[in-house]
Amino acid sequence: MKARLRAAAAALILGGLFVGLLAGVRDLPPIGDPSSPASTHVSPRFIEEARRETGALNMVTAVLADYRGYDTLGETAVIFAAGLGAFVILAASIGGPRRETPGPGLSHRVDSLLLDTAARVLAPFLLLFAVYVLVHGHVSPGGGFQGGVLFGLGLVTLRLVWGPPRPDRAASRFGPGVRASFLLASAGLLAYIAIGIAAMAFGGAFLDYGVLPLGQDPAHVRELATLGVEAAVFVAVSGTVAVLFETIAVGVAETGRPLPNEDPAPVEAREEG
Amino acid sequence: MMLDPGGLIATGLLATMLVTGAVALLVNDLLVAAALFGVFSFAAAAWFAALGAVDVAFTEACVGGALTTILLVAATFRTTRRLDR
């Protein structure tokens, strides 16, 4: 009964929210309305000036990392907080009395020649492509966020195929990967903030890159600083992706039985010692 | 509705999103729901690309299609696969 009441309350609140948002949407100008403020003041300014002011061919990058750098800083902080939140919640659940020491989970070593070879072939290209997406973000779609996610996924691929060979009971509350990933994520976020503060130190506003002493051409300076910000986002996001995978996937007990032609020894050894 | 191919593709992708999203909410097998969410994300990414928002499409494909699906599958393994109602 109580659960039903709670569900009814949730439905009521969400329904009200939906109606309220719908009412709000009615006041918005139509999509693509050429006479809306966004189309008359904001967009033309970016479309006409972004190339000259920031040196970025891809306007999306110019807007995200330069004009709206403060928003992107907030986004990066939110992503970092998500990784931190997953870690805090799951660390509590693993350390609790209800669960024994986590097994190697999804991150155990997969003894498959095919997977091993494929990961060996694909992972370098995946990691390299992530860096390409980062540095090419000025010209083509992409940038720090997408590159960071791709890099993190490359790390996840490596972790899936070449996890630790044997669970280390003493040290495997989460394994060494989490600490390194957290270092990466924090370093990225701090680097972003540091770039903003560096702009203040040279007399500009927070995240006002144009004043940094990186050369004569202000557009080029902003381009370089944008690349720096994107690199910071890259590091923060790839670290957070790794944190999320390490905290959520590690501790998942491997279920199932070994294949007939497989050596069952590792499974037995894990259960006994 | 316009009958140009681009509009048809966009409408088909939206329909795919609607169907996969609804089925993902209704199934009792959470692993199936996670896989359907992956399909939903790829349809969304293709829809964004069809609308010309290539950066958004790229992000949706990376995050929704790959990362979130992996994390959902991992979370399913860690908790429960059957949703008993």
Place this chain on the structure above:
Amino acid sequence: MPGISAVEAVAAALLVGSLAFILAAVVGILRLPDFYTRLHAVGKCDTAGLALATLALALLSGDLVLALKLAAVWAILAVANPTGTHALARAAGRAGVPVWTADGAARRKSRRDGGPSR
């Protein structure tokens, strides 16, 4: 044919071939009896169909850099798709997904038809 160059004709033929392979994969999923045989159909036919499709798109692109990028897509598909199929089959084997056999199917059929119970 008027208005269609030789390159376009070849690309169209390749696309038709690609669709034929993908259709075979769909038929395989719907008609084959168990997980492994369905995977067997999808793994091969998808890889072949997508390879032909990328080849057709590379021909149609008319741009060397774009064609090389599509070739890279093809190379990654050619490695990743069979690997994924292998990983799926391996995981299913470890998880104990039953293999279809003619005997098992006959037993189930006789049970369903009200034959002697077990």
